[in-house]
Amino acid sequence: MQKRDINDKIQSVLKDVILPILELPDPKIVVSGGRGVGSAEGFRLVENLAETLRNKIEASKKNNEASPDTETEISLMISGDSDSIPWGPLNKSPVSVGASRAAVVSGFAPRKYLIGINGRTVTPDLYIACGISGSLQHRFGMTDSKQILAINDDHTVPIFEIATAGIIGDLHEILPILTEQLKTF
Ligand SMILES: Cc1cc2nc3c(=O)[nH]c(=O)nc-3n(C[C@H](O)[C@H](O)[C@H](O)COP(=O)(O)OP(=O)(O)OC[C@H]3O[C@@H](n4cnc5c(N)ncnc54)[C@H](O)[C@@H]3O)c2cc1C
Numbered sequence: 405m406q407k408r409d410i411n412d413k414i415q416s417v418l419k420d421v422i423l424p425i426l427e428l429p430d431p432k433i434v435v436s437g438g439r440g441v442g443s444a445e446g447f448r449l450v451e452n453l454a455e456t457l458r459n460k461i462e463a464s465k466k467n468n469e470a471s472p473d474t475e476t477e478i479s480l481m482i483s484g485d486s487d488s489i490p491w492g493p494l495n496k497s498p499v500s501v502g503a504s505r506a507a508v509v510s511g512f513a514p515r516k517y518l519i520g521i522n523g524r525t526v527t528p529d530l531y532i533a534c535g536i537s538g539s540l541q542h543r544f545g546m547t548d549s550k551q552i553l554a555i556n557d558d559h560t561v562p563i564f565e566i567a568t569a570g571i572i573g574d575l576h577e578i579l580p581i582l583t584e585q586l587k588t589f
């Protein structure tokens with residue numbers, strides 16, 4: 405893929421996939437890395453994207469706090485459903501980091517990040533799988549995610565059977581651009 409094509413693809417993923425998730429009142433996102441990250445340093449690209457998404461969500465929540473819609477606030481308080489209050493109990497991070505077993509076994513990521521049959525099961529609004537082929541054991545832990553964005557250099561791998569969006573290419577090239585563009589989006 406040409407550099408311009410990658411930029412265009414990233415822009416459309418930001419606009420059509422990531423932005424609608426960020427606009428949800430209480431979005432949940434998991435960013436996961438697999439063997440394809442290649443090293444512990446490569447895994448930092450996954451963590452950087454997660455941190456940037458987290459900062460974006462926290463900033464937009466702060467903006468909402470600064471100018472709350474009084475009517476909405478009161479009706480939500482009366483309903484008593486604390487989970488539906490956008491500025492409610494926010495101590496739980498909206499963005500988590502995950503990893504495949506190959507990434508954990510290779511020493512790229514700590515075991516606590518493991519997603520799958522031997523790890524955590526997650527059902528976020530958006531699961532971003534970076535360099536993960538989509539084995540059955542991994543899918544067990546994330547297949548019920550509402551949307552799945554796969555970033556992989558091989559379009560034939562099983563993660564694309566369940567992905568709702570994809571970027572085909574080298575994640576070492578894609579993730580830094582995606583993260584930088586997200587900051588100014
Ligand atoms: C009993 C048992 C239990 C298991 N439990 C789990 C579990 O709980 N969780 C789990 O995850 N696995 C589990 N596994 C392991 C599982 O079978 C797979 O081996 C593992 O999920 C593969 O991880 P992966 O997708 O990161 O690696 P791979 O299958 O090697 O895939 C790596 C992917 O990265 C892509 N890639 C490579 N380089 C790049 C690049 N530069 N840019 C973009 N893409 C790139 C490749 O195309 C490939 O698709 C278990 C296995 C067994 C037998």
